[in-house]
Amino acid sequence: MPTYVFRCRQACDDVEQVHSMLTVPDDVECPVCSERARRIVTAARLGVGDSAAMRAHDATRATADAPTVVSSVPGSPRRSTPVTTNPLHRRLPRP
Numbered sequence: 001m002p003t004y005v006f007r008c009r010q011a012c013d014d015v016e017q018v019h020s021m022l023t024v025p026d027d028v029e030c031p032v033c034s035e036r037a038r039r040i041v042t043a044a045r046l047g048v049g050d051s052a053a054m055r056a057h058d059a060t061r062a063t064a065d066a067p068t069v070v071s072s073v074p075g076s077p078r079r080s081t082p083v084t085t086n087p088l089h090r091r092l093p094r095p
């Protein structure tokens, strides 16, 4: 469920409450002065959290901003380690 921010008219601190999107009220009672605090629109807090999706999102953003430097051509035709150790495979036709 999303976190909604409510702002009191008496300049108290903002009130954050978690509500369902279907049941979110337009205003709530301020816990400091008991006045009505109206819901305000804030930016989505996409950077908050520690889930696998957030880590993947952060890693993707990091590669877009500062990609790693390539020092060699990937997929060179000669492999340094053999794929198989079976000597019969050496007799197979080469592409």
Ligand SMILES: [Zn+2]
Pocket: 008, 009, 010, 011, 012, 030, 031, 032, 033, 034, 035
């Ligand atoms: Zn208040």
